[in-house]
Amino acid sequence: MNRFPLTFRGLSNAFPSTRPLRLSPSLLRHSTGLLRPSRNFLSTQTPPPKPVLKENIYTLPNLLTVSRIIACPILGWSILEGQFHLATSLLFYAGLTDLADGYLARRYKMQTVLGTILDPAADKALMTTLAVTLTMKGLLPLPLTVIILGRDALLSLSAFYIRYTSLPPPKTFARYWDFSLPxxxxxxxxxxxxxxALQLLLMGATTVSPLVPMDVSSGLQGLQVIVGVTTVWSGLSYIFSRDAVRLVSSKTKSKP
Structure with a gap:
C-alpha cells in the first residue's frame, strides 16, 4: 500500500516556517466514512396512510327516499288547501316508495349508511308534515302532535351528536356532511x-277521513291514544337499547 503523504505545496510556499499539511490515505478513508449516510436512515420510510372507508351513495333506494322527502311540501300544501284526493295520492306514493327502497336495498345489496339516515329522515319529514298540517286543519289533537314532534326532535339531536363523536379524524365541516364517509x-x-306503522296508519286514516261519508271519529281517537303511548315507548327504546347504534369501521364494512 502506498504510504506517501499528500502535501499541499501552495500552503508550504506561503508559510515556509510551517510544516506542510499532510493527509494520509488512511485518514482520508476514516474521514469519508463519517459522510456516508446511515443504512437505517435510508431504510426509514413513512408508513402508508390508512385507507379511507367510502361507499357509493348514489343508489336507486336512496333516490326513492329523496323523492319521498321532496313530495312532503306538496303533500302539506294539498292538506292545507283541502285537496284531500291529491294528499291521499301522495301519501300512497310515500308508502309505496318506502316499501320499494327497503326491498331493493336488501334484494340487490345496496344498503348504505346514508340510507340508514335518509330513510328515517324521510319518515320523520312525512310525519312532521302530516302532523303539523292536520293539526292546523283541526283533524289531529295538538298534544299528540307535540309528543310526536318532541320525540323526533330529540332523536334528531342525538343523531347529530353520534355522527360527530363517531366520525374519524380530522373532524371538519366538510367531512361531517360527507355521508360517503360512514x-x-x-x-x-x-x-x-x-x-x-301506527303513525302512518293514523295519519293516513286522518287524511282520508274527510273523504269518508261515515263518522270515524271514535276509531281515530282510540288510534290516537295507541300512537301516543307507542311514541313515548319507542323514544325510550333508543336510550336503553344496545343495538340501536352501531359504529362502522373498515373491519365491519368492506370497501366497495
Missing amino acids: SAEVRPTDISKANT
Whole structure:
C-alpha cells in the first residue's frame, strides 16, 4: 500500500516556517466514512396512510327516499288547501316508495349508511308534515302532535351528536356532511318500527277521513291514544337499547 503523504505545496510556499499539511490515505478513508449516510436512515420510510372507508351513495333506494322527502311540501300544501284526493295520492306514493327502497336495498345489496339516515329522515319529514298540517286543519289533537314532534326532535339531536363523536379524524365541516364517509349506523328498534306503522296508519286514516261519508271519529281517537303511548315507548327504546347504534369501521364494512 502506498504510504506517501499528500502535501499541499501552495500552503508550504506561503508559510515556509510551517510544516506542510499532510493527509494520509488512511485518514482520508476514516474521514469519508463519517459522510456516508446511515443504512437505517435510508431504510426509514413513512408508513402508508390508512385507507379511507367510502361507499357509493348514489343508489336507486336512496333516490326513492329523496323523492319521498321532496313530495312532503306538496303533500302539506294539498292538506292545507283541502285537496284531500291529491294528499291521499301522495301519501300512497310515500308508502309505496318506502316499501320499494327497503326491498331493493336488501334484494340487490345496496344498503348504505346514508340510507340508514335518509330513510328515517324521510319518515320523520312525512310525519312532521302530516302532523303539523292536520293539526292546523283541526283533524289531529295538538298534544299528540307535540309528543310526536318532541320525540323526533330529540332523536334528531342525538343523531347529530353520534355522527360527530363517531366520525374519524380530522373532524371538519366538510367531512361531517360527507355521508360517503360512514361513521355510525342507526338501527330502528322493534317498537320503533311498530310505532312508525301506527303513525302512518293514523295519519293516513286522518287524511282520508274527510273523504269518508261515515263518522270515524271514535276509531281515530282510540288510534290516537295507541300512537301516543307507542311514541313515548319507542323514544325510550333508543336510550336503553344496545343495538340501536352501531359504529362502522373498515373491519365491519368492506370497501366497495
